[in-house]
Amino acid sequence: MKIKSAMLRAALVCVAKNDARYYLNGIHITPKYIEATNGHVALRLEHGINTRRNIIVQFIGHIPVRADMTELTFGKSLLATHYDAHGQRIGFTAIKLLDGRFPDLDRVVPTMVDHNINPVVQAGLLSYPEKMFGRERKFIPMQLLPSGKESAVLIKFDTTVNSMYGNPKFVVMPCRDSAFEVVKEFLG
Known part of the structure; x- marks a missing residue:
């Protein structure tokens, strides 16, 4: 199965690192999507390839x-072979299949928008789009689409990012409303 490397690199930004929920340490590939989450953010990309697989792949190394x-x-061996824009092989990465049940992102990706809501989110999570899509361009406009005080916030991207990365659905999980009070109490 051949997939755009840029999509895989974008998904790897959202993969958990050494999480006890081991299945979050990999990329979920379905017949339609590439998905990744670390429990704080989630990403879904339409890969556009012909596959019937529903697997979780962990990359042991970088693309x-x-x-x-x-x-x-x-x-017999699990391997990711990387090719440049001219079709020349430029490297390999070991991969591992993870057994587990990946979270159902249909339950996480908001389907409605409520602009009257002002959810609290962790600032560092808003830097993920730069890490995911910043290799190809330096200016990445995004729009926050809240759906509820305790629901995920969907991030909308421009048409160029959408066409290059398979209409990304990127969501950020909100903090509790009491986040400001907790920080004030414990950090002064």
Whole structure:
């Protein structure tokens, strides 16, 4: 299965690192989507490839910056082979299949918008789009689409990001309303 390397790199930004919920340490590939979450953010991309697989893949290493396409091989050895824009092989990354049940992102991605809501979110989570999409361009406009005080906030991107990355659905989980009071109490 061949997938755009940029999509995989974007998803890897949202993957959990050494989480006890081991299935969050990988990218979920379904017949329609590439999905990743660390419990604080979630990303869903439409990959546009023909596959029937529903798997969780953990990358043991990085995807080369010059990689344009990545081929995942699930034969005797599990391997990601990376190709540049000219189709030349430029590297390999070991991969591992994770057994587990990936969270249902249909339950997380908001379907309605309520602009009267002002959810509290952790500032660092809003830096993820720059990490996901900042390799190709430096200016990445985004719009926050809240759906409820305790519901995920959907981030909307421009048409260029949408076409390059398969209409990304990026969501940020909100903090509790009491976050300001908790910080004030414990950090002064």
